[in-house]
Amino acid sequence: MNLRFDVYQNPAQTEPGPCVVYFFGGGWMDGDYKQRTSQKAVYMRDLAELTERGLTVVSASYRLVQQAAFPACVHDAKALIRHLKAHGHEYLIDPARVGVLGNSAGAHLSAMVALTHGDPEIDGRVGDDLDQDPSVAAAVLYYGPSDLVSMARSTGARDTSGSEVDDIFASDDVGMFEVVLGYDRSRHDGRSLERLWTEGEGQDYLEVLRRFSPITHVSGAHPPILILHGGKDALVPLAHSENLYDALVDAGADATYLTYSRGAHGPSLGPEVDAFAYEFLISRL
Template identity: 40%
Template sequence: MNDVQVQSNLRVAEVDGFEIAVDVYRPDIDNPPAVIYLHGGGWQLGDKKDGADDRLARLASYGIAVVSANYRLAPQGSYPNPIHDVKAVVRWLRAHGAELGVSTDRIGVWGASAGAYLATMVGLTPGDDELEGVVGDDLDQSSRVDAVVHWFGPSDLAANAGRSWIESHLLPPPFEKALLGEDEVAAPSDTSWNASPLSRVTSLAPPFLIAHGDRDRITLSAQSHALHDALVSTGARSTLLVLGGAGHEGPEFDQHDHLGITAAFLSAHLRG
C-alpha cells in the first residue's frame, strides 16, 4: 500500500453562485493515473468528503489518485446541470494534472448511486452539445474519459422511479424527482429516456466496471444488469460484479477485496 497525501477544496469553477471544488487523494508515487469520484445522495445531499477514509483514501492507497468532486444538488442540480459540472471537472483535471503531479493522458470517472449515474452519463456523452455545458475556464480541453466505474446507480430513470399504488404509500418518493421534476416522474416522456444512460449507450463507450448489491432495495440490481447488457450488445467492454448480501451503499463495497478489484480495473485502463 502507498501513503496518501490529501489536498482539499481546490477550486474548479463557480456557476450560479455555487463553487465546484475537489479534494485530491494522491498516492506517494510518481505520476499516478487519476479517477474522478462522484458521491451519492439522490442528487439532493452528500458531499465530496463522504467516505474520505474508508473509500477514497483507501482506493488511492492502491496507486490511483482520487479526485473527489462536488456538483450542484437540487434544486440547482436539475438535469443537466450536474453533468455540466462533472464535465467541467474532467476538463479542469486535464488542464491542471501536471500541477497536481498526476497523469492525465487517460482519466477515469467513478461514482456511487446518483454519482454513478453522473459518471456514466459523462462516460457515454463525450462532445454532446446538450450535455457538454460551458462551466469553467478550460473549455479548450476534452471531457472524454477512458474508463467508468459504476456502483449501484440507475440506468433507466423512469423505470427506477416507477411505483405501484401500494409502493407509493410504503416507499419514499423517487429520488429522480430531484433531477427531472415531479411531472416527468409522474408521466415519463422522451425527456426522462434521453436523460437515462440506457439511451446513450453506443459501441464507442469506454470500458465499464459495474458493481451492484443483490439486496439493494433503493436501486434494484436489474438497473445495472440492463446497463451491462446494453453495453455488451453494442460490442463495448463491460464487467458486472454482483455483491452477495450487499444493500445500497453496503459496507461490502468498501472492503479491501472489492476496492482492490476496482483499483486493478482502473490501473489496467488508465496506465499507458
C-alpha cells in the same frame, strides 16, 4: 456557486500519473464531496489508500437539485473532467489516464461521463476549459440507475434504512423525481408527476430523463466499464445494471459485471467486491 474538490496524492509523487475521480451518491439531492459521515466515507477511505499505489484520487462536488435544476449535476461532472485535463500538469495528473468511480447517483454521473461525449446538451458549458475533451479512460459504477424513465415511473415505498441514503426517500408524499426534476404540483392543478404521466401529459419531463439515462447512449465506443450491484438493493433494482451490461455487451463494448447476492444499496458491497473494483481501476489506468 464555486464547485470544489479535494485532491489526495502521495507526497512522493513527482511525475504525472493516473487519476480516479469519485462522485458521491445521495439521489442527486444529498451528500457532499467531503464525505463527513463514516457511513458515506467508505469509498473515500479506501480510495485514498490507492495513493500509495500511484493513483491520484479526486473527490468532487456537484450541484444538488436543490441548488440547480437537473441535469446541472451532469454538466458539473463533465466540467471537472475538463478542468483536470486542462490543468493536469498542476495536479500531476496524466490527462490520458483519468477514470471515474461513483455510487448510486454518483454512478449515474460516472456513467454519463463515460458513455457520452461531443453532445453540447449533455456536455454543458460549465467552467473555463470548454476546449477540453471530457472523456475518461475507465469507469466503475456501483449500483447506479441506468434508465431514469423506468425508475421514475416505478412506484411503491422503498425501505432504504441502513443503506448509504438512510431514509431520504422514505416519504411517498412527494415523489423522488418530482424533487429531482423540480416539478411544481401547483402549476399542474395539484397533480402528482405520476398522475400527469398516467394522463398522458408531461412528456417533456420524460424526455429529459431519457436523454440523461446512461442506457440511452450505449455504443461500442466506450472506455472499459465495471458495473457492480447488490441483489438486495431496495432503491435501484438490479435490472438497471443487468440491462446496461447486456446493452454494452451487445454493442461490443468492454464491460464487466459483478453482483453480490446479499448486497444492499451500500454503503459497501463488501471488501472483496471493493478490492475487485480498485484493482480494475489500477489495471485499466
